[in-house]
Structure formats: C-alpha cells, structure tokens
Amino acid sequence: MTTTIEERAIAEHRIPENRSPTHPGEMLREEFLKPLGMSQRELADRMGVHYPRVNELVNGKRGVTPETAVMLATVLGTSPELWLNLQQTRDLYETLNDPASSQKLKQVRPLALDG
Numbered sequence: 001m002t003t004t005i006e007e008r009a010i011a012e013h014r015i016p017e018n019r020s021p022t023h024p025g026e027m028l029r030e031e032f033l034k035p036l037g038m039s040q041r042e043l044a045d046r047m048g049v050h051y052p053r054v055n056e057l058v059n060g061k062r063g064v065t066p067e068t069a070v071m072l073a074t075v076l077g078t079s080p081e082l083w084l085n086l087q088q089t090r091d092l093y094e095t096l097n098d099p100a101s102s103q104k105l106k107q108v109r110p111l112a113l114d115g
Contacts, residue, residue: 020097021086021089021090021093023090024064025060026060028072033058040054040055046075048071063087063090064084064087066084069082069083069087
C-alpha cells in the first residue's frame with residue numbers, strides 16, 4: 001500500500017511524551033521542500049507572499065495561520081487541516097508544558113454539574 005506525503009506526515013505526527021511536537025515549519029522543510037527540491041523562495045513566489053514569511057515559518061519563528069494553511073495546501077496538494085492540526089498540536093503541547101500557563105490553569109474552577 002502506497003502512502004502519500006500527507007498520510008506519512010499525519011502518521012509521524014503524534015504528540016510525543018518526551019519532546020515537543022514537530023513544528024509545522026520543520027515538517028514543511030523535511031517532508032515537502034527537500035523531497036520536491038523546492039526552495040523557500042520558490043514556495044514564497046508560488047504562495048504570493050514575501051520570502052521572510054516562509055523563511056520564518058520554516059525556521060520555527062512563525063506559526064501557521066488559517067490563511068497560510070490554505071496557501072500551503074493549494075501549492076503542495078495537501079489539506080489545510082494538515083497544517084492547522086500540526087500547529088494546534090504544537091500550541092497545545094507548549095501551553096500544557098509552560099510553567100506560567102500551568103499556574104493559571106491551577107486557578108481554573110471546573111463547573112460542577114449536579115445530576
């Protein structure tokens with residue numbers, strides 16, 4: 001059975017317990033740009049955005065927005081959900097493992113439902 005790049009990316013993207021999930025930019029670089037022989041500049045041109053936007057994403061300095069997800073999906077033949085799910089998983093992991101967020105979350109009072 002042949003798997004697509006997107007299926008491999010999804011399968012490889014599970015929340016690891018001992019490290020932060022892969023940044024979408026790293027996935028973009030390793031699973032798409034390198035195998036396709038595509039430069040960041042070419043991707044930026046195809047997306048109709050400035051090069052720094054793609055470069056910051058690839059280097060983990062920028063996250064994937066819904067707009068970026070749609071552009072990546074269009075250029076690379078994936079789904080926007082792939083890119084948004086990668087970003088959301090990364091964001092959730094970082095929130096759950098951030099000491100400041102942990103302190104805030106300790107103050108949250110769950111709603112007690114009387115049944």
